[in-house]
Amino acid sequence: MAATKMAPRSPIARDRLVTAGGLAAIAAAGAIGLVLFPNDLGFLTRVLATALLVLSLDLVTGYCGVATLGHAALFGGGAYASGMLAAHGGIQDPLVLLAAGLAGGLVTGLVSGLVILRATGLPQLVLSIAVVQLASALANKLSGWTGGSDGLSGISPGPLFGRFAFDLWGQTGYLLGVALLLVVFAALRALVLSPFGLLCRGIREDVIRVGALGARVRPALVAMYGISGAVAGLGGALSAVTTGVVGLDSLSFERSASALVMLVFGGAGSLGGALVGTVVFQVFEHAVSAANPFHWLTLVGLLLIAVVLFLPRGLQALPARLAGLVRRRAAPARGGA
């Protein structure tokens, strides 16, 4: 009796447990990074910023089924909003700069959502590429504001809470990134499990069925694009605040495409998958490119092919897949039936 009472039986309790587990895993991974790789905190902070971008992409692609190769526009929108406020507005409070990134991402998300969602399927993909290329061209053109191809510099955030300076070792930036990721993860878990999140998952699966329930699809998708933009914008702002520069690469097609690769690698439609995909992919890339500067791209390509072929639902499906293998091993006698 006591055992069945202990086990979480309602879906809410089970989902809460998953959220708590995810938060614990992020905190633990954050601590490991801090203790074991004190010299790589700059790289790890870039991973955290990218993780926010990939989470953001997961919201529209994984949860809503919107195909996009232009998602870095939202990241760049946040990075430039935050960077320009610092460089031209003289704002130094890092939290204000993060808020500016969130707002910049939100606006970019809503605008690009309104454009991209006019189409579906392949035309949608093409529109998304056009959006990020246009954003990039615009940032290049407005070089007086953005620094153009030289990048935007002169971002010098003051100490966090007036106490913790963004020093050369990057501890403050790294811890800020981990904290941001914890907050965003908790918020997005609540979002995807909410009635709105359920509706979005329905939209991904069958738009006609959703319409037959009486739900309006486009407003829901645009709203999700706005939220997604806020998350990506936070990532862009984190990058701007911690590196002190914003370059055109922050809203490039390449960054958009690599975000999609990391999402598929980890498993679209799962927040944990987005995070695992980002971390494993970037760490693997980082390690392999250092160890083997000539063949690292080949190795990354092979890893991707292996994951996509053997784990079509991404790395997040690995535990279930292994459990299945073990179970089959355990009961070989019935294998032929």
Add this chain to the structure above:
Amino acid sequence: MELLRVEALTLAFGGLRVAREISLALASGDRLALIGPNGAGKTTFVNLVTGQLAPDAGRIVLAGEDVTRMAVAARVRRGLVRTFQISRLFRDMSVRDNVLLAILQREGRTARAIRHAATDRTLVAEADAHLERLGLGEVAGDRVGAIAYGQQRLVEIAIAVALRPKVLLLDEPAAGVSRAEQPRIVAALAALPPDIAVLMIEHDMDLVLRLARRVVVLAAGALVFDGSPEAVVSDPGVRAAYLGSYGT
């Protein structure tokens, strides 16, 4: 009270005339069976009424309001609900979540984005009650894609009922459902509020006789009969329509 009226609904796919000036009215309490040979245009008729397809000509009036140009979802929110001949369900969601989403949508709660979808226990209990009645209590927590097709057909019905329709259009609800499970459909439909209007496309005459008090026959896009279930069996025009469509 009249709930649905279609006037001279007309549609052609290229040269194929799939709806020829179909006129039909449904009143509160009606239980109507729409029958006709394969390819007669029955599903097309439902798609026209719900707005999935736009007619070339004609009018659709729902509870006194002209909805001919209205979007599908807006008609649903006014009480016009349909099921699909081939199940359209959220296969990656649990059976319960499929019904819960319908209820949340009906209650106008799908814009809520903070608390868990299952927070309101009365709504979850309602979803479970719909599933229980259709014999799906056991699989409520299973992924829809993992349950038998016959059970998926029943989930279609649970969703439609959960939307609390004023006018319910059922496209072959029993197709793919085993004989043993058919009484569940009969029971679920019998439990609907008596004042709604139900139109059911069905090939199984047993079910038609059990559920319908009026039958209309569609053949090659045109209505050729409107009368009692008893009369339809012996009507020479209907027989000719079926024979004709199979003969050519």
